[in-house]
Amino acid sequence: MVSTAVPIIAAKHSFDLPLPAPSGNFSISPNLATISEKDGSASFTITRTNFSQAVTVYVSTVHDQGFDNPNGNTFYNGLFNKQVTFAAGAATAQIQLTINDQKLGCRQRTFRLMVQQNAADPIGTYLASTRFTIVNNDPGIVADANINELLTPPSCSIHSLAFQSQRMAYQYHSSIL
Numbered sequence: 001m002v003s004t005a006v007p008i009i010a011a012k013h014s015f016d017l018p019l020p021a022p023s024g025n026f027s028i029s030p031n032l033a034t035i036s037e038k039d040g041s042a043s044f045t046i047t048r049t050n051f052s053q054a055v056t057v058y059v060s061t062v063h064d065q066g067f068d069n070p071n072g073n074t075f076y077n078g079l080f081n082k083q084v085t086f087a088a089g090a091a092t093a094q095i096q097l098t099i100n101d102q103k104l105g106c107r108q109r110t111f112r113l114m115v116q117q118n119a120a121d122p123i124g125t126y127l128a129s130t131r132f133t134i135v136n137n138d139p140g141i142v143a144d145a146n147i148n149e150l151l152t153p154p155s156c157s158i159h160s161l162a163f164q165s166q167r168m169a170y171q172y173h174s175s176i177l
Contacts, residue, residue: 026128067109
């Protein structure tokens with residue numbers, strides 16, 4: 001970890017004076033972003049209201065909204081304590097997030113992006129936070145199947161598979177002779 005302390009020498013004693021903590025409000029836009037997995041990436045803007053001093057903050061993605069991101073890169077390439085340094089006078093910084101198309105029909109998933117003052121801050125301590133939802137635009141699987149219930153035992157054959165919708169419907173008609 002890189003020290004952000006500046007050595008100060010006063011008389012015959014020296015001590016470290018930490019850089020100022022981020023002051024002013026931070027925000028992330030877009031707020032509550034909806035992203036198509038086919039987009040391949042998403043861009044977020046971090047804005048700060050006090051931009052008189054240089055400051056470094058840390059950006060992480062969090063899967064605490066009810067969905068996991070297995071291996072940190074299944075649905076998107078996760079960020080963990082990504083350093084973002086604002087130069088003095090800079091009010092905004094861009095964050096790119098890579099979105100991975102699973103090419104599978106499944107539901108949308110919501111995650112969180114947060115900005116923290118320190119890399120060691122707990123997950124509930126942040127300067128700004130927003131949720132983002134990855135919408136799955138891939139169709140689900142629909143099977144064209146024939147069931148012959150007159151055979152003993154009944155037989156089933158699948159003729160074709162087609163990607164059509166996110167839900168698979170099964171319809172079975174039976175008649176008693």
